[in-house]
Amino acid sequence: MNILIVDDHEPNLYLLESLLKGNGHQVISAPHGKKAFEIVQAGDIDLVITDILMPVMDGFQLCRRIKNDPVLTAIPLIFYTATYTGPQDEAFALKIGADRFIVKPCEPDVLITAVNEVMAAAQKGQSAVSGPVIEEEEAYKLYSERLVTKLEQKMQEAEREIETRKKMETELRQSQAQLIHARKMESVGRLAGGVAHDYNNMINVIMGFAELALEKISPKDPLYSDIQEIIRAARRTSDMTRKLLTFARRQEVSPRVLDLNETIDGMLKMLDQVTGKDIRLSWHPKPGLWDLFMDPSQIDQVLLNLCVNAKDAVDTAGRVVVETDNTRLDDHFCSRHPGFIPGDFVTLTVTDDGCGMDDQTRERIFEPFYTTKAPEKGTGLGLATVYGIVKQNHGFIQVTSTPQQGTRFILYLPRYVKTAAMSD
Template identity: 45%
Template sequence: MKKEGTFEEMKKRISELEKELAMRRRVEEDLRFSEKRFSSFMDRLPAAVFIKDTESRYVYVNRFYEDVLGVKGVIGKTADQIFPESLSRSMLLDDRKVLSGELRIREEKIEDAEGKERVFETHKFLMGGQKGLPLIGGIALDITERKKAEERLRASEERFRSIVENSHDGIVIIDGNFCLEYANDEICKMMGYGPEELVGTDFRKFLDEESLGYTVERYLKRQRDEEVPPRYEINFVRKNGEEIRVEASISIVSTEMGERRTIAQLLDITERKKAAEEKKKLEAQLRQAQKMEAVGTLAGGVAHDFNNVLQAILGYTQMLLLDRTEDDPVHAKLKRIENSAHRASELTQQLLTFSRKVESELRPLDLNSEVRQVQELLEKTIPKMIDIEMYLQEDLWIVNADPMQMEQVMMNLGVNARDAMPEGGKLVFETENVVLDRQYCAAHLGAKPGKFVLLSISDTGIGMDKDALDHIFEPFYTTKEVGKGTGLGLAMVYGIVKNHDGYIMCYSEPNKGTTFKIYLPVVESQSAKEKVIVEERELRGGGERILLVDDEELLRKMGKEILERFGYRVFTVRDGESAVEAYREREGEIDLVILDLVMPGMGGKRCLEELLCLNHSLKIVIASGYSVNGSTRDVVDAGAKGFIRKPYELTQMLGTVREALDSLPDTGKGENR
């Protein structure tokens, strides 16, 4: 029984053992399979996998680890036996940290088998090992390409950022709620705000009233994807309140989140706009100047020929008049022809002044004293309900001007002002020293930089509109009734000012008033004022005896007074005959003769000749109301020592007298006579 039992038991035991064996084989097989699967999996992993023990000795590395890093036989070694110190030190340090429970991710740069540097993102973690000791597991992912791509992206972003930040255009990004999200340096400079004041602020705050409406409308349309012009101009208000004109180029972009962003590129065109406007103004001024030049040439030509025709009409009329007595019925008609011809001659004279065919006799002049004289004249002719006010600068620079013509200019402007103020008002004369700089001259055609005396004449009258202003200097432009104005007043003023190398401008507003500004160049080598004073001293006489010949009593008296005050002794006679006689009587006592040209009797010219016969070296000065360059020239050339303009004008008269007296006696000319 026992045996039987034993055999049975044995059989059972054997089959149990066989089962167990088979199971173990199966388990072993499974294990082998699992290990094979594990390492084949590990070896195919595109990452370096390693396992270390607590002493940081490698227990396992996969094929990638060995192949890619080019290390073999690492099992049992530590990092410092495989890698350079710089790298291994941090590897070992990291291992310590992993063991102390900190999970580590680190980027490591490791040279691969081919010597190329690769970047790994290494994850380390603790895992269970044998005998209760942990192991350090690690996976190093090769992120070289990702890093490169990131670097490229970063560089490209950097590049774009630097383009935007350093752009000479202002650049802003605006979000979907009118808010500035970004503002570059340039726009901050442009607006005078710091970036912190711009970013986060509603852009509408910076627009002026005019631009606000359409800018917001376009912004909203753009948000709705509607068509809007991409480029337009807007006005911004700077922090200091100044307005600037800006050209905006707008584009719209969508973010990854699908939000819309407005990108505005802004260029400050304030200066450019100003320059363009200035240019337009200058072109208008040029057109105006060319027009005036053309009209001047035309008018001058017509007036010149017309004057000759008038001279003939006048001449023959006067000849006919000689043959008629006043009771002759034709006499009155001829007189009328003569008067009309005179009037026509006046007109042509005015036209000639406009077209600068009349010479200006320029000399150093204190404009203030001319203004005062005109004031006296105007006060007599202008109605009392017009107040004349004067604001004359002290120490006004001396200008180079013709006093008669200046008087004419002021009278014409004064009379116009009177006509513009039928109900009364204010007429203001102002003088001022001004220096025109390049900037001013760049904006005003014909103006030259330098020192000027500015004469302004303003009224508080009816004023003019822009259209009228464009024409006022043209000859025959008048808004006055027939018979009240010929439209030559301002044309003459224009011609005279141009002849003085000056320039004139008119500002006017309907119902407010009008101001004419005249700039006259100052005499070169300033301190001319001093020159005048010095001259005055040099003008004094030293008891020289002068014979003054003039048929007009008033002028005789005045001339005598002036000359005596300046240290001369003066005898006066009223005509040529008495002059010759007086000279004969007092020969040797007379140092100089001042001789009027137009006198009844023998007249100046013959008187000159006779006096020179008596003493060929006698110093004679001619005085005349005509220009020295006209018919007077040959008389002066016939042996006179100088020419004095009439009406007598102090410095000119004294200067000429002094010069003639100081000149050497002219012998050669007289002996040949």
């Protein structure tokens, strides 16, 4: 038996062809109704299986051409389509002379049985419907209706696909941006770490000689205060290089098991002073907080920097909230947050209702020397040290901020779990 299959989608043709050939049929294929009609006219086709929506000429038109042609009308035709919009589709197909209407996907057995039944009936000269049973005008009306409904469905499918693609593209862009940011921070860190290390040595030499010189002269000497200035500047520089080394994760640390709540409790008085009396500092420790394995002085550095920033952002009067919590990051969360790895984390959250920041600022805040403050107010090293400390401890930072509303920093620090080897 020679079967002509008509579909504009190559993989559909391939599947159908394999199935029919596997059942002993000869198969010819066409990408649209016009080509199919030419093949049918050339003769030797025993059955047509056609899709509906196709370019150049759709399946409905192909069916009408065949069934309205006295020479071809006896050739049986099956619609095999995925764009099913309702029972009207099948009713219309049968009215214009089709022998069967099958909706994809269907079991191979069902399709083969239908093919065999239609062929057997055709051989006996009893096609399910012999020729179209519909007036030309009605056919056109129904045809337009069916086509519009089908096209609407296709449009909706296409819109859904565009939405999905857009979402995937956004996610991809976010991952790429995250990767570029991580690489940039990595190389800035290497550079800063190398430079800071050499600077530190030289600053120590400058300070050492300046202090020696100071011992040799009287405080009344006009040079005395000049040398004091040299020492002060050298100390500030030394402080900056220390921060750079922290950013570059080259600061030596002495980690130990600690309870973050206790460490913060011990800092509250100092933090209260830092934020000042016009800013309300609230502290919400999570009871039963998991342990951390960290150098406590690093917690001091992190929290101090975050609170000073919050105070600067709030400016005159406002609120700063410090909280801790236990958080489990699962695969679902990490797939939506590039750079995060699943696991158990202790979170430290600092929220303020200050000036907030725009996206451009937020993207750069962890870069060393990035500051929006006046030179005497900020060096832009505070968050760089926070970043270095969190990374050194294999943690993550999440920042959300809205201009004029406030900012939230969430630090995820890995939970410490005592292993059997460490238990005694």
